[in-house]
Amino acid sequence: MIDQAASLREMMLNNSLPQLNEENLVQGKKLNQARLIAISSGKGGVGKSNFTLNLALKLHAAGKKVLVFDADLGMANIDVLMGVSSRFSVYHVLKGEKRIQDIIQFGPHGLPFVAGGSGLIELLTLSEEDIHGFTSDLDRLSNEYDYILFDTGAGLSLENRRFIAAADECIVVTTPEPTSITDAYALIKVMHRHLSEPIPFSMVVNRAENRREAEQVSAKIGLVAKRFLNAAIPLLGHVSDDPHVMRAVKKQTPFTVMYPQCTASRDMERIAAGYMDLALPLTQNTQGFKGFINKWLKKTI
Numbered sequence: 001m002i003d004q005a006a007s008l009r010e011m012m013l014n015n016s017l018p019q020l021n022e023e024n025l026v027q028g029k030k031l032n033q034a035r036l037i038a039i040s041s042g043k044g045g046v047g048k049s050n051f052t053l054n055l056a057l058k059l060h061a062a063g064k065k066v067l068v069f070d071a072d073l074g075m076a077n078i079d080v081l082m083g084v085s086s087r088f089s090v091y092h093v094l095k096g097e098k099r100i101q102d103i104i105q106f107g108p109h110g111l112p113f114v115a116g117g118s119g120l121i122e123l124l125t126l127s128e129e130d131i132h133g134f135t136s137d138l139d140r141l142s143n144e145y146d147y148i149l150f151d152t153g154a155g156l157s158l159e160n161r162r163f164i165a166a167a168d169e170c171i172v173v174t175t176p177e178p179t180s181i182t183d184a185y186a187l188i189k190v191m192h193r194h195l196s197e198p199i200p201f202s203m204v205v206n207r208a209e210n211r212r213e214a215e216q217v218s219a220k221i222g223l224v225a226k227r228f229l230n231a232a233i234p235l236l237g238h239v240s241d242d243p244h245v246m247r248a249v250k251k252q253t254p255f256t257v258m259y260p261q262c263t264a265s266r267d268m269e270r271i272a273a274g275y276m277d278l279a280l281p282l283t284q285n286t287q288g289f290k291g292f293i294n295k296w297l298k299k300t301i
């Protein structure tokens with residue numbers, strides 16, 4: 001585990017922001033701003049939402065302050081996966097009916113989350129003035145958390161690309177299926193070509209038969225990424241293909257809560273521990289959430 005964490009760390013750093021130096025490293029946590037993590041995929045249905053939610057729960061259980069933000073503009077469903085009905089979303093904040101603090105809901109074990117909704121699309125049409133009120137609220141939020149995990153939609157839509165570009169890092173989820181692998185690579189390629197400020201990318205192989213299969217998938221993507229993009233895409237880990245996941249989804253309970261000892265839950269434990277072990281590059285969003293939203297809205301990719 002230590003060796004793996006060390007090499008992951010090295011790869012993340014090699015692939016991260018140019019102005020990095022020893023002083024601006026943080027040991028797996030913020031200095032005073034939350035780390036904004038986009039969790040995305042090329043192909044849909046590969047397990048992003050389940051991964052995001054269960055990673056958040058594991059980090060939360062380890063004592064980190066974590067907020068899950070459902071940023072899937074098309075099919076927001078983090079709340080459904082937790083069996084918590086969401087009465088309020090970003091939409092109500094934009095309408096001026098709620099403050100951002102009021103729309104944070106709590107899932108299993110008190111995990112804070114913000115439900116998705118059509119409000120995010122409206123955000124794209126707001127004036128800078130409107131956004132100002134919204135983002136200063138968000139800024140306060142980002143001082144309170146260590147990690148904010150964004151469950152984004154799949155694919156290369158403009159909204160997704162902007163979301164990823166505005167985050168501090170992106171975890172790309174793929175399955176071992178060739179279609180999922182090629183779409184994951186396409187996402188990484190497009191983002192790398194168009195990002196004005198590079199962010200670290202890493203990969204998780206979901207629904208893997210075993211670690212060996214995940215490493216093979218990782219090697220395939222790693223090879224082309226190195227050759228054509230000169231980028232390292234470290235493997236954060238794999239989550240086994242495990243029938244407990246679907247059973248838990250049907251019960252609207254996260255699998256790490258419902259079946260804490262199942263193979264997929266143990267895999268999540270390993271990934272979360274490895275992730276917290278990483279010395280991550282400093283957040284690029286030195287202006288906190290406000291910086292994130294501004295970047296998101298202004299990015300021209």
Ligand SMILES: Nc1ncnc2c1ncn2[C@@H]1O[C@H](COP(=O)(O)OP(=O)(O)OP(=O)(O)O)[C@@H](O)[C@H]1O
Pocket residue numbers: 041043044045046047048049050051072075153154206207208239240241242243245246249264
């Ligand atoms: N590790 C796993 N083992 C077995 N089945 C899984 C696993 N991960 C996900 N699944 C199955 O895949 C389904 C889709 O997962 P999920 O909703 O998390 O994908 P998604 O990438 O968020 O989809 P979308 O792109 O539509 O947002 C789950 O409902 C579950 O049945």
Ligand SMILES: [Mg+2]
Pocket residue numbers: 048049050072075077151
């Ligand atoms: Mg999803």
